[in-house]
Amino acid sequence: MATPARAPDLADIERESVESALDRLGHPRFHARQIFQWIYRRGVTDIAAMTDLSRELRDTLAKEFTLTTPALAHRETSADGTEKFLLRLEDGRHIESVFIPDTPSNTFCISTQVGCAMACAFCLTGKMGLVRNLTAAEIVGQVRVLAGALNMRAARFNIVLMGMGEPLHNYDETMKALRILADEHGFAMSPRRITLSTVGLLPALERLAQESFMPNLAISLHAPSDVQRGELVPINKKYGVGDIVDACKRFPLRKRSRITFEYVLLAGVNDSPQDARRLARLVAGVKAKINLIPLNAAPGIPFERPSDAAIDRFARIIAEHGVTVSVRKSRGRDIRAACGQLIVEGPKKSAAQQLAVMM
Ligand code: SAH
Numbered sequence: 001m002a003t004p005a006r007a008p009d010l011a012d013i014e015r016e017s018v019e020s021a022l023d024r025l026g027h028p029r030f031h032a033r034q035i036f037q038w039i040y041r042r043g044v045t046d047i048a049a050m051t052d053l054s055r056e057l058r059d060t061l062a063k064e065f066t067l068t069t070p071a072l073a074h075r076e077t078s079a080d081g082t083e084k085f086l087l088r089l090e091d092g093r094h095i096e097s098v099f100i101p102d103t104p105s106n107t108f109c110i111s112t113q114v115g116c117a118m119a120c121a122f123c124l125t126g127k128m129g130l131v132r133n134l135t136a137a138e139i140v141g142q143v144r145v146l147a148g149a150l151n152m153r154a155a156r157f158n159i160v161l162m163g164m165g166e167p168l169h170n171y172d173e174t175m176k177a178l179r180i181l182a183d184e185h186g187f188a189m190s191p192r193r194i195t196l197s198t199v200g201l202l203p204a205l206e207r208l209a210q211e212s213f214m215p216n217l218a219i220s221l222h223a224p225s226d227v228q229r230g231e232l233v234p235i236n237k238k239y240g241v242g243d244i245v246d247a248c249k250r251f252p253l254r255k256r257s258r259i260t261f262e263y264v265l266l267a268g269v270n271d272s273p274q275d276a277r278r279l280a281r282l283v284a285g286v287k288a289k290i291n292l293i294p295l296n297a298a299p300g301i302p303f304e305r306p307s308d309a310a311i312d313r314f315a316r317i318i319a320e321h322g323v324t325v326s327v328r329k330s331r332g333r334d335i336r337a338a339c340g341q342l343i344v345e346g347p348k349k350s351a352a353q354q355l356a357v358m359m
Contacts, residue, residue: 010047011039011144012137014176015183025064033185040186043148045069056100058259070095070141072149082332083262086344087145089114089138093131094344097142097163098337099150103329106157110142111342112174112192113165115233118199119222121189121232122264122303125164129226133170139177141188144189149235154248159189162197164342168204175211191215192254197237199264200244209251217251218260218291219244223270224278232270241282248286258287258324264340265294267304278315280321289324296330296338 010018018032027346031053037049047062070087073094077083083099088265099108115128138195142163147153161167174196181189193217198205208217223229229236248259261283265271272273279290293316295305306314318325330338 007064007066009135009137010035010067011069011141012135014179015108015185021064021240025060027060027148032359036183036185037198039067040180040183041153042145043144043153051142058197068137068141069289070138070145071356073146074147075251078335078336079335080331080334082337083150083337084332084337084342085142085149087142089134095134095138095142095164096337096344097146098178098332098342098344099146100331102245102246103331105156106152106155108143108146108157108159109141109163110159110161110179111141111163111165112150112161112167112170114344116165117169118166119234120222120340121234122198122266122301124301124336124343125340127300128164128343130165130169133173134182136173136176139173140180147187156193158193158195159165159195160195160218162195162339164344166199166201167196168198168201168208170260171204171207175213178213178215190254192257199233200239200247201235202239202243202247205244205247205251209247214252216257216260218246218262219248220264221261221279224275228270228275232264232266245282245286245327248283248288253287258289261286261288261290262328263290265306265314267295267306267310269303271306271310271314273313275319276317276320280318280323284321289326291326291328294330294341296333298336298339298341300313301340 015036018035019029022029022031034052038044047058047067068090070089074086076135081101085097087095093114095111095114100107113133114131116125117130119126181187191214195218196215197218199220222232226240229241271305295303296312297305315325315327332338
């Protein structure tokens, strides 16, 4: 016998779909606004708590819909104020989300997948492989949980899709999540406050260029040539450096906005003065800024962080070429919340995971 289809999740649909559902159920569409306010602004996790809706409508909604919220399984605070949240999903899988205070704004670093298929050589999440995509409800759910746990429902914050997963590898759910986050009756996020970070899956990048809700774009470049990048970011064998940079040149940008190129600095691998010059020349035709990320080392990751002198030298050469450059301050490294350090135990633990768990 087929299992009965699960009721749709109110936290997984855009407001227009809530309106159509209300229509179908014989209730006025405007209740969708109240429902959005309850879920996203007031943080309710139970339909019964939406007390300005009639009892009858609440009962109907509870029959027709579920309302899922990731469960806060563990919370850890770093000496620098960064907080890492371990969230448990409906199917028992776990993801991590990170709160980074004062950077200069408050930032939520959100996951888009359980694990990641990209297998970048320096990233711990990559060691997990891809377990599954997150739903839009689970992506937005991280923001709901963090905003509640941090007492920040009424506060302004930025969102970076730089947690676990490759957002463009989970395109539809990620875009739906962004539309829900943007809804004026929910979090009302401006696209300028959201940054999507990607290895540069070309077809998805071209699709993104057509979207009406356009987040800031960050490209994980990490090397100035295909030979070097191919060793670090396996998908480069399919979508090379030249093609990605060309797509960035065509990418529609808002006034005064720029594409960020992220560049993880690895000692002796991609941190030479020649690499810096090639990188600066490579992005010369793009409205770009370069964000250098000194490696966050971890057991099982076969690279080292360059010396501060090497990092400074690299940054200086780029600046001398007239390209804006910044060095990302590592946050939350003591609790393994920094870039590339998010990993949760899967059913099968890889050697790197076992080591990471022992840390
Ligand atoms: N999959 C997306 C977003 C997640 S990673 C992407 O690749 O862009 C966010 C950033 O952290 C990426 O630039 C990623 O390359 C970087 N990163 C991964 N592992 C790292 C590590 N060990 N040290 C420093 N940065 C790392």
